[in-house]
Amino acid sequence: MVVTNPWLAGPSPTKRLERDQLEGRILNLLSSQNMCVLATVGADGPLATPVRYFHLDFTIIFTAMGTSPKMRNLREDPRVSVGVFAPLVGQASSRGAQLFGTARILEPGDAGFEDYWSVVRWQSDHVERSRDLSDPPLGPIGVVPADRIVYTEHWLRREGYAPRQFWRRAEAQD
Template identity: 65%
Template sequence: MPLNNPWLAEPAPTRRLTRDRLEERILNLLAGQNMCVLATSGADGPAATPVRYYSLEFAIMFTASPRSPKMRNIAADPRVSAGVFAPLTGLASSRGAQIFGRARVLGPDDPAQAPYWEAFRWENEHVERGRPVTEPPPETLVVIEPDRIVYTEHWLRRDGYAPRQFWRRDDE
């Protein structure tokens, strides 16, 4: 029987991308998507929450109500994981990233929010809510700067690279 992607039937290669090429692929994925699944852990156990995010380099950020379960969990343990993935139509199109890091909560009056609002498309949310688009929202912003990322892309197998690649901040 003919195969569309015969390279998927072979044993997976183990070759690693260069850091530059891996970073380019990760940044492309983060910029091309806007939803992730945020994993937190709290007194009631683990929670996985769909979240609309924006990215700035490798950081992902989102707004959240301070009273939400994910924010209670982050307050108890800021270690989080976020899964970002592209739409899947088959194994060859499998592409995503697991981001591991600590969530940093920036309150509405925190001056550290400023550089993130430039990358956050808050104007869209203001229009959706009928708010003026003259200044960033006075909301809590959560930023995840990753310590490590596990990037998966099965199309890499076609060029002889491992489908799972590993990025660590401390490898810089």
Template identity: 70%
Template sequence: MPLTNPWLTGPTPTRKLDRDRLAERILNLLSSQNMCVLATAGPDGPLATPVRYYPLDFTLMFTAAPRSPKMRNIAADPRVSVGVFAPLVGLASSRGAQVFGTARVLGPEHPDRARHWAAFRWENEHAERGRSLSEPPEDPLVVIEADRIVYTEHWLRREGYAPRQHWRR
């Protein structure tokens, strides 16, 4: 039987991408997707929540209702993990990232909010909800700056690189 992707057979390569090429691939993934799974820990155990996010370099951002379970968990322990992935057709198309960082909650008056807010596309959600575009939301903005990222892309095997690569700030 012919193999669709013969380069997937045999031993898995271990070669690492240089930092710039790895950063470029990660940034491409983060900016080409808009959904992630946010993992937090709370009194009832782990919580994995699908979230629409917006990227700013190696930072992911989203808004959330202040009393939501994910916000309660972040308040108790801001260490989070975020899974971002591209649609999967088969092993050859497997591409995703595990982002590890500390969530910061920026209220409307927080001095760092303006810099992040400029990259946040709140207008989309306001339009979906029939809200006025002249009044930006005042929901808390959650900002997760990546400390480390585990990036997986099986297509890298074609060039002799390990499908799992590690990035650190």
């Protein structure tokens, strides 16, 4: 029998990537995708919402109407999980990350808003809607600094590494 990816057979390796290697792979994933699923919880229960995101290192940034259910939920309980994933072609291409953290909602004028707003690429939306580029849509942004990340990449098995890797924010980075 011909097997396309024989390295997927058998038990998974358990070897861990060095921190800098893992961070490089996570940042590559975050940089190569632009949609995530943001999971929040509110009075009506859990809510998983697809949102376009931007990132600054291991921090996810997204825009939303201040009255949206996800923003309402974040005001009630800022704990979130964010799922980012690459398109799946087969088991060998499985690659994604679950980020866990505490979200903040920043309004224009809040400390740090400008730092995070600078990575939001709003211009293409404005062009698509025939809006003036000299008038940016300054509204609230959601900011999720990852406290921990579960990164999955089955191609790592081929290199002798566990397909699931774990990252935590270093104390020195807080």
